[in-house]
Amino acid sequence: MAELTMETLVSLCKQRGFVFQSSEIYGGLSSAWDYGPLGVELKNRIQQFWWKEMTQLHENIVGIDAAILMHPKVWEASGHVENFTDPLVDCKQCKQRFREDMIPEENRVKRICPECGGQLTEPRKFNLMFKTHIGPVENDASIVYLRPETAQGIYVNYKNCMQTSRLKIPFGIAQVGKAFRNEIVTKNFIFRTCEFEQMEMQFFVKPGEDEKWFAYWREKRMEYYHKLGIRPSKLRWHRHGPDELAHYAKDAYDIQYEFPMGWRELEGVHNRSDYDLRRHSEYSGKDLSYLDEETKERYIPYIIETSAGLTRSVLMVLSDAYEEELLPDGETRSVLRFHPLIAPITVGVFPLMKKDGLPEIARRIVEELREQFTTFYDQSGSIGRRYRRQDEVGTPFCVTVDYQTKDDGTVTLRYRDSMEQIRLKIEELVPAIRQSIREYKRVGV
Secondary structure, three states, X not given: OOOOXXXXXXXXXXXXXXXXXXXXXHOOOOOOEEEOHHHHXXXXXXXXXXXXXXXXXXXXXXXXXXXXXOOOHHHHHHOHHHHOEEEEXXXXXXXXXXXXXXXXXXXXXXXXXXXXXXXXXXXXXEEOOEEEEOOOOOOHHHEEEEOOOOHHHHHOOHHHHHHHHOOOOOEEEEEEEEEEOOOOOOOOOOOOOOEEEEEEEEEEEOOOXXXXXXXXXXXXXXXXXXXXXXXXXXXXXXXXXXXXXXXXXXXXXXXXXXXXXXXXXXXXXXXXXXHHHHHHHHHXXXXXXXXXXXOOOEEOOEEEEEEEXXXXXXHHHHHHHXXXXXXXXXXXXXXXXXXXXXXXXXXXXXXXXXXXXXXXXXXXXXXXXXXXXXXXXXXXXXXXXHHHHHHHHOOOEEEEEOHHHHHHOEEEXXXXXXXXXXEEEHHHHHHHHHHXXXXXXXXXX
């Protein structure tokens, strides 16, 4: 199998309708990307897979959808106004701008530009939050921020969720939503952008039990990627050293994935201690402590955070699914081995010929399957070429209507991964596909 490059992945995403450059007809905006017909389906299915994993399968985790715009004091309390910065340097000669921590050490020491060899300026702090104004007058009193993370919306609603859902510690609150960061450097396709989506769950626990729950959620989050069908050899843990820990963290681990550009962070699992609720209690003047009704003990809960990038997960799934397979006839097959639950199209339906009533039968099958699965109808080209097109976009099942269908009511069901084909009655399609999805295991994993 040929090694996947980022160039190959970007080309595939554009050609097959997964991801497009934002505002491309105007030259594009390098920090933003649009999700096409297949990309939005893939992104939504990954989100649904995560949401089920984090809420439906846990009776003590509820969901929330907090507003993007929040009271500016939220970001003072969280430490973002003061601490959410990158060290920024400029080249006096070529005028390029860099994050100081991304420059090779030799260049940093000598204050030399890595591009042209010119002199670099002294580093200065650059806040990553986007500012805007609310109301008709633009002044300091009207400043609000586009949220740089979704977690704070959970913290300020912690008591609302606890009281209305009658939750008791330990419990969690999950959220999926947009976040915005004015990144100095945006690169590697959709890996690092100014606008992105996060999938976060904040789990509230009793102090002293935080390490137990921290270990629990590390195990659960790695299991999630295995369930998603990601190759274990492409996943690893990275523990933050003392110099890497964020100001709020007691301990922190990253799940890293080996992308085409190397090992990069995919998800963070953090022990945030009681920092967040204590700060919000201090800045808001509201009591955010928890009273244990059984023991009458009152305390500020510790928080175990699981924070994954949804858009980054899309890139991971595409990277992991892509394969070029050499077939016995000498042809090379490009295939995306998505788990069937997240594939943008679940079933392709084809009439063998565009005549003799075969398209009409195929159309009826499409209508029946659409109630259960995302389907795609195609009657153009040879049947082999149609199979290849569906392999390239990751469709796990294909149904072909041929002349035998008219005689005995059977069709061919083809499996993407093995290319095996079986014949079965039309009425058996739905249960057969459902069973295959339940039992799915990726080849070689």
